[in-house]
Amino acid sequence: MENEVYMITDWLDQNGNPKIEEQTQKEALCLEFERYLQSIGGLKSAWYTDKVPIISRNICSCGDGWLPMIQNLIQELIDAGWNKEISQIKEKFGSLRFYIGGGSDEMYTIIGKYEHKSLEICEECGEPGELVISNRWWQTKCDKHKPEGSFSQKEFNKKFNIE
Numbered sequence: 778m779e780n781e782v783y784m785i786t787d788w789l790d791q792n793g794n795p796k797i798e799e800q801t802q803k804e805a806l807c808l809e810f811e812r813y814l815q816s817i818g819g820l821k822s823a824w825y826t827d828k829v830p831i832i833s834r835n836i837c838s839c840g841d842g843w844l845p846m847i848q849n850l851i852q853e854l855i856d857a858g859w860n861k862e863i864s865q866i867k868e869k870f871g872s873l874r875f876y877i878g879g880g881s882d883e884m885y886t887i888i889g890k891y892e893h894k895s896l897e898i899c900e901e902c903g904e905p906g907e908l909v910i911s912n913r914w915w916q917t918k919c920d921k922h923k924p925e926g927s928f929s930q931k932e933f934n935k936k937f938n939i940e
């Protein structure tokens with residue numbers, strides 16, 4: 778197990794122990810997420826039947842700040858009986874999109890809850906954030922990670938007189 782972890786990350790020392798103190802918070806988030814995926818035996822591709830388990834953080838096309846939230850989502854789905862078949866995990870219009878191979882109404886309700894929740898979590902760092910627009914690009918960011926000149930949905934609505 779430790780050897781496999783070593784192969785997928787550069788964040789362990791030669792004894793297989795995390796070098797977290799030398800690493801940034803983002804790398805720690807990635808490490809934690811990949812260790813979680815490893816602990817559940819990985820996710821499965823909904824597209825291919827005989828692929829290796831997915832244990833890389835790169836399955837998520839979004840910022841590292843959302844990884845802890847995605848981990849909670851995965852666990853809730855597994856508890857609801859999910860077969861771990863994943864099509865795509867990504868950011869779109871500032872919120873999380875999580876596409877599974879198939880599932881129950883309960884599972885889609887859980888996913889909807891987290892897609893909504895993602896609009897309040899900075900995609901960059903995981904701190905509380907809000908939906909802002911910058912150069913026609915919607916993203917959910919905290920005050921620290923908001924692009925310069927971006928503005929919130931509220932300010933956007935005010936600017937264009939949308940109720």
Ligand SMILES: [Zn+2]
Binds near residue numbers: 901903919920
């Ligand atoms: Zn942030």
